[in-house]
Amino acid sequence: xxxxxxxxxxxxxxxxxxxxxxxxxxxxxxxxxxxxxxxxxxxxxxxxxxxxxxxxxxxxxxxxxxxxxxxxxxxxxxxxxxxxxxxxxxxxxxxxxxxxxxxxxxxxxxxxxxxxxxxxxxxxxxxxxxxxxxxxxxxxxxxxxxxxxxxxxxxxxxxxxxxxxxxxxxxxxxxxxxxxxxxxxxxxxxxxxxxxxxxxxxxxxxxxxxxxxxxxxxxxxxxxxxxxxxxxxxxxxxxxxxxxxxxxxxxxxxxxxxxxxxxxxxxxxxxxxxxxxxxxxxxxxxxxxxxxxxxxxxxxxxxxxxxxxxxxxxxxxxxxxxxxxxxxxxxxxxxxxxxxxxxxxxxxxxxxxxxxxxxxxxxx
Amino acid sequence: xxxxxxxxxxxxxxxxxxxxxxxxxxxxxxxxxxxxxxxxxxxxxxxxxxxxxxxxxxxxxxxxxxxxxxxxxxxxxxxxxxxxxxxxxxxxxxxxxxxxxxxxxxxxxxxxxxxxxxxxxxxxxxxxxxxxxxxxxxxxxxxxxxxxxxxxxxxxxxxxxxxxxxxxxxxxxxxxxxxxxxxxxxxxxxxxxxxxxxxxxxxxxxxxxxxxxxxxxxxxxxxxxxxxxxxxxxxxxxxxxxxxxxxxxxxxxxxxxxxxxxxxxxxxxxxxxxxxxxxxxxxxxxxxxxxxxxxxxxxxxxxxxxxxxxxxxxxxxxxxxxxxxxxxxxxxxxxxxxxxxxxxxxxxxxxxxxxxxxxxxxxx
Ligand SMILES: CC(C)[C@H](C(=O)O)[C@@H](O)C(=O)O
Ligand SMILES: CC(C)[C@H](C(=O)O)[C@@H](O)C(=O)O
Numbered sequence: 100x101x102x103x104x105x106x107x108x109x110x111x112x113x114x115x116x117x118x119x120x121x122x123x124x125x126x127x128x129x130x131x132x133x134x135x136x137x138x139x140x141x142x143x144x145x146x147x148x149x150x151x152x153x154x155x156x157x158x159x160x161x162x163x164x165x166x167x168x169x170x171x172x173x174x175x176x177x178x179x180x181x182x183x184x185x186x187x188x189x190x191x192x193x194x195x196x197x198x199x200x201x202x203x204x205x206x207x208x209x210x211x212x213x214x215x216x217x218x219x220x221x222x223x224x225x226x227x228x229x230x231x232x233x234x235x236x237x238x239x240x241x242x243x244x245x246x247x248x249x250x251x252x253x254x255x256x257x258x259x260x261x262x263x264x265x266x267x268x269x270x271x272x273x274x275x276x277x278x279x280x281x282x283x284x285x286x287x288x289x290x291x292x293x294x295x296x297x298x299x300x301x302x303x304x305x306x307x308x309x310x311x312x313x314x315x316x317x318x319x320x321x322x323x324x325x326x327x328x329x330x331x332x333x334x335x336x337x338x339x340x341x342x343x344x345x346x347x348x349x350x351x352x353x354x355x356x357x358x359x360x361x362x363x364x365x366x367x368x369x370x371x372x373x374x375x376x377x378x379x380x381x382x383x384x385x386x387x388x389x390x391x392x393x394x395x396x397x398x399x400x401x402x403x404x405x406x407x408x409x410x411x412x413x414x415x416x417x418x419x420x421x422x423x424x425x426x427x428x429x430x431x432x433x434x435x436x437x438x439x440x441x442x443x444x445x446x447x448x449x450x451x452x453x454x455x456x457x458x459x460x461x462x463x
Numbered sequence: 464x465x466x467x468x469x470x471x472x473x474x475x476x477x478x479x480x481x482x483x484x485x486x487x488x489x490x491x492x493x494x495x496x497x498x499x500x501x502x503x504x505x506x507x508x509x510x511x512x513x514x515x516x517x518x519x520x521x522x523x524x525x526x527x528x529x530x531x532x533x534x535x536x537x538x539x540x541x542x543x544x545x546x547x548x549x550x551x552x553x554x555x556x557x558x559x560x561x562x563x564x565x566x567x568x569x570x571x572x573x574x575x576x577x578x579x580x581x582x583x584x585x586x587x588x589x590x591x592x593x594x595x596x597x598x599x600x601x602x603x604x605x606x607x608x609x610x611x612x613x614x615x616x617x618x619x620x621x622x623x624x625x626x627x628x629x630x631x632x633x634x635x636x637x638x639x640x641x642x643x644x645x646x647x648x649x650x651x652x653x654x655x656x657x658x659x660x661x662x663x664x665x666x667x668x669x670x671x672x673x674x675x676x677x678x679x680x681x682x683x684x685x686x687x688x689x690x691x692x693x694x695x696x697x698x699x700x701x702x703x704x705x706x707x708x709x710x711x712x713x714x715x716x717x718x719x720x721x722x723x724x725x726x727x728x729x730x731x732x733x734x735x736x737x738x739x740x741x742x743x744x745x746x747x748x749x750x751x752x753x754x755x756x757x758x759x760x761x762x763x764x765x766x767x768x769x770x771x772x773x774x775x776x777x778x779x780x781x782x783x784x785x786x787x788x789x790x791x792x793x794x795x796x797x798x799x800x801x802x803x804x805x806x807x808x809x810x811x812x813x814x815x816x817x818x819x820x821x822x823x824x825x826x827x
Contacts, residue, residue: 175658184661184664187658189658189659193659219584219585219588219696219697219698220583220584220585220696221583221584221585224583240604240626240659240660241659243623246660246661247661248661248664248665251629251630254630255629255630255631256629256630256665257627257628257629257630257665258626258627258628258629258660258661258662258663258664258665258666259607259625259626259627259661259662260625260626260660260661260662260663261623261624261625261626262604262622262623262624262625262626263621263622263623264621264622265615265619265620265621265622266615266618266619266620266621267619292710292713294539294551294553295553295557295604295605295710295713296604296610296622296624297548297610297611297612297622297623297624298622298623298624299622299624300548300612300622301612301620301621301622302622324714325713325714325717326717326752328692328714328717328718328721329717329718329720329721329726331718332583332584332696332718332721332722333583333721334583346656346659346710347714349656349659349689350688350689350692350711350714353689353690353692353693354692354693354695354696354718356693357692357693357696357697358696362693388690
């Protein structure tokens, strides 16, 4: 059997603590299930800046390009608030997405039944919630040029960013959304601002044509992105798969994540196009950030990171049974009343990062 | 006394029905309070397209430029879904904003106590909520050039929009936010994506400098716009004034509006810079849209339109007592249990658009 290669990039803040729990699961799978994972490790974000003066070193980029999959923790923190724009912690993540061509960002917003009461929404609106947000990740205003600040003289500056989408970029992300919808509720809602943005007009057209050409069995709806944000808050269960651009996806997936009440639990996968052998580059990361305020205290919730590894098993290695088991282990541990501080509620048992990881490994 | 001139642009869908209720209040104020309003009327949106082939005619634009204030209903509907981009209903609203130089969009997100239960959020999270979103309205990706779809050949097109902000644009909207904060909770939260957008970097710098230079008595916080969306859902009461750009303001104010549970009640004001005489161009409109599904049925909620007129009294005519009275009349009617269908709840009395308008006029 060929090795399965993983690059671990724990990053900053609570990233390393969360990653440590995944490392235990990998070790277990190698020892007990003969999974054959080979792991390497690198730096990203502020920790890479401190070591190399860049948000990710060339060496680690090479490792990322060579690995079957990258597991990413989190980046950023007040320590690096004033580093130059080009080497800010986020630049490492953005470069990984761009150079690995990870155009499809899958963000499930699910509500763990045991946590429905943790949502700021009324429990009945989120109980059983299971949305998948498919966000375009290598285009749009994140990468379009010009992107600059010009000095106009007289104390005036001009900040410019450019939103660009080509037909093929919209087609391929729409394709991912339709394919995934077929494995779920068979419904896609596409969101843009076609009433204000030309890229939104094109987005709407291309999604419509892609649907007509190859996916007319899937139910397709279009919604303006601002109305989409409203509908997410009003009645999130109306959605199955949402497909949207990089910036709207950033906003909408964060809103969706927060309303599940399960923010500390939500994973994400960023996928490239399949190559000739059907292999795709991939990066897996929690939706939450680096949470510098609680870093190093051993109290961070490792579930999003572990659930991201479950997505890795599913999407990069086709280890579907193992992914299912790991996800079930998470749900079982939650059902048993074990909680980290962020999801603590009366009558539950509060534990730290390590104990939570141990409990999940135990249940796995 | 010089006349107070108002241009009414009822627009499409439920716009005309809602505007009719404001007309009654204007007539009453003229007859009983000697308010001296002179009203003219025009077309905007789909109704203007049907009559003139444009989303607003040159004649109506001239009237808008001449009036002390514009009252705007709502635009759009399925009937005009396929008209060319340049004359789509929204183009009328966008032209009004741009040509009247209405750079400051004030969107209060308040929760009427009588309606706290209508929110999808838990009542305790929204009870007493009172946020003011100050959205930049004449810049950013809404108006930046290039804004186009290019044919690249080979079936490929490219959609482009450009986000542009100059120092002076950020300075003046920040100034509005700080001034307004002083009349309220004295706190401003500025939202952008400085970790991804150069315009966000500039936005952050200019808001910080404006604060230091002239408003250091106001408490200032910065938040990434995606985190801001999350925090609005998690704990909206943490905010007082939020200042943000055109596109983020569009998204965030819609999310904020929805989470009050009072969407059909929320007004907005769009203001220009004061001229030599201290007069500013202004347009007032409900946050909700044209709701084509219920148009013409006499069941639409006119409160947002009436509350927009209250903002008009306050900001365009400095009729503070009258504005207070009108807002109190709305709250009293709600307290008395009178409800349109959209905010109906058990034990309340359901009424139509006209009756709701009458009840508010009665209480005024
Ligand atoms: C860290 C940041 C650059 C990133 C983004 O804006 O994409 C984050 O918010 C996310 O959603 O993954
Ligand atoms: C109608 C549309 C152009 C408009 C906008 O995007 O600004 C609306 O959503 C709003 O928020 O006033």
